[in-house]
Amino acid sequence: MNFVISRRRMLGALAGALGWIASQPVAKASKATVQKLLAGSPAPKGYDPTQHKWLMCIDVDRCIGCGLCVDACKTENHVPEASSFFRTWVERYIIKKPADGGNDVRGEVLVDSPNGGRGGFQPSLVPREEILRSFFVPKLCNLCEHSPCAQACPVGATFDSPDGAVLVDPTYCIGCGFCIQACPYGCRFMNPHTKTAEKCSLCYHRITRGLKPACVEVCPGHARIFGDLKNPVENDPIQEFVRKNKVFTLKPHLGTDPRVLYANMDKEVR
Amino acid sequence: MNHFKMPPQIVRLVLLTLVVVGSYGVARRLLVPPSFGEYGWFRGAAIAELAQTKPVLAGMKSCDECHSEILQTLAKHDHKTLSCESCHGASRTHADDPDTKPPKVKFADSDCLRCHQSNFSRPAWFKQVDPYEHFRGDHCTGCHMPHQPKDTP
Numbered sequence: 001m002n003f004v005i006s007r008r009r010m011l012g013a014l015a016g017a018l019g020w021i022a023s024q025p026v027a028k029a030s031k032a033t034v035q036k037l038l039a040g041s042p043a044p045k046g047y048d049p050t051q052h053k054w055l056m057c058i059d060v061d062r063c064i065g066c067g068l069c070v071d072a073c074k075t076e077n078h079v080p081e082a083s084s085f086f087r088t089w090v091e092r093y094i095i096k097k098p099a100d101g102g103n104d105v106r107g108e109v110l111v112d113s114p115n116g117g118r119g120g121f122q123p124s125l126v127p128r129e130e131i132l133r134s135f136f137v138p139k140l141c142n143l144c145e146h147s148p149c150a151q152a153c154p155v156g157a158t159f160d161s162p163d164g165a166v167l168v169d170p171t172y173c174i175g176c177g178f179c180i181q182a183c184p185y186g187c188r189f190m191n192p193h194t195k196t197a198e199k200c201s202l203c204y205h206r207i208t209r210g211l212k213p214a215c216v217e218v219c220p221g222h223a224r225i226f227g228d229l230k231n232p233v234e235n236d237p238i239q240e241f242v243r244k245n246k247v248f249t250l251k252p253h254l255g256t257d258p259r260v261l262y263a264n265m266d267k268e269v270r
Numbered sequence: 271m272n273h274f275k276m277p278p279q280i281v282r283l284v285l286l287t288l289v290v291v292g293s294y295g296v297a298r299r300l301l302v303p304p305s306f307g308e309y310g311w312f313r314g315a316a317i318a319e320l321a322q323t324k325p326v327l328a329g330m331k332s333c334d335e336c337h338s339e340i341l342q343t344l345a346k347h348d349h350k351t352l353s354c355e356s357c358h359g360a361s362r363t364h365a366d367d368p369d370t371k372p373p374k375v376k377f378a379d380s381d382c383l384r385c386h387q388s389n390f391s392r393p394a395w396f397k398q399v400d401p402y403e404h405f406r407g408d409h410c411t412g413c414h415m416p417h418q419p420k421d422t423p
Contacts, residue, residue: 027299030300031299031300031304046318047317047318047321049309049317050309061393061395062393063393064385064392064393064396065389065391065392066384066385067384068356068384072327072355072360075326075327075360076325076326076327076360092391093391094391119384120383120384120385120387121389121391122389123387123388123389123390123391124389124390124391128390131390134390134391135391135393136391136392156311156312156313157312159310159311159312159316160310161309161317162309162310167316167317167320169312169313169316169319169320171316171319172313172316201320203325204320204321204323205320205321205322205323205324205325206325206327206329208321209321209325211325211327211329211331212329214326214327217327217329217330217353217355218327218353218355218356219353219356220349220351220352220353220356220385221351221396222351
């Protein structure tokens with residue numbers, strides 16, 4: 001079989017090739033237009049997420065329950081005012097004395113968080129004689145290494161950033177709420193204005209500028225300690241914290257491997 | 271001469287497959303964000319976009335640029351662990367442009383009691399008072415200076 005290419009076919013093939021080459025800039029431009037419609041303008045760079053690994057440590061013994069962190073977080077991140085939306089909040093644990101003659105060493109556990117601890121806590125109405133132990137526990141996104149929320153997201157809008165923060169891409173979030181159900185720590189909520197899922201971002205706009213997260217900045221008791229594992233400073237507070245304390249994580253049995261470490265925590269804290 | 275001729279239905283099938291696969295390829299090229307997969311299974315540009323929000327709290331470092339005297343006083347006394355904005359409120363607008371007055375904060379006794387009111391849930395090392403037993407003057411600031419709480423004005 002011998003191929004004879006007619007003049008007409010040859011010219012046709014050449015015209016096709018030329019057309020394909022000519023269409024390349026058009027294809028590029030159309031791709032850029034579609035992307036612009038989908039995601040807005042690309043942002044400038046200057047912060048390399050692979051060069052950091054952020055970590056939050058919380059010393060339960062140093063939390064005085066003033067709720068300044070909750071206030072600061074709401075202001076800093078423009079969290080809706082209503083008392084059901086929090087990126088961070090403070091819980092009060094009250095462990096009652098066990099019933100006489102019972103088998104327990106510790107009694108009933110009461111947990112409350114009036115308005116997320118915003119504005120501080122009034123003394124509890126539980127009589128002091130009945131209380132065995134009481135303390136405050138600040139809560140925030142647990143920065144899971146294997147985050148259930150990122151696995152649940154059907155559009156890849158929630159992701160584990162290489163620097164350890166678990167973030168939500170608001171331009172791609174479709175507001176389905178799967179991540180809110182997936183988070184075992186209840187750290188997410190649906191923003192009623194933007195209709196996208198929201199959560200603690202470790203004040204991403206602050207830490208990328210070299211500032212501390214808002215809650216860490218205002219904490220009067222230094223109960224919250226924040227640092228970078230990849231760039232330890234002199235007398236690094238994180239290294240000191242993990243050296244001096246026995247550290248725990250919340251719900252370790254779930255295998256989420258949180259990077260928020262708690263010290264001096266009781267077994268009742270969930 | 272080979273008389274084998276490709277059956278037309280096969281030709282149509284091949285063409286149809288090419289069209290389907292080709293249109294999938296074109297759609298994928300157009301729809302997948304350019305920075306997708308830069309760091310992982312997500313749009314890499316989202317990281318830089320999220321970092322663009324403007325901070326509301328200025329941070330203690332920017333206060334230190336002008337008010338370092340007050341900060342030095344604070345560092346010598348018991349309120350040294352506090353940040354300026356813990357009590358004075360978010361002040362980035364003032365830090366960016368010192369001519370803009372920071373939000374005026376009216377200090378009330380409740381601002382002190384928020385931390386110092388005796389509460390069984392607070393850790394025992396922390397200084398707490400029962401305002402009804404402890405209170406002698408008009409206001410907390412009548413006896414305690416906020417920057418050096420053990421000194422009387």
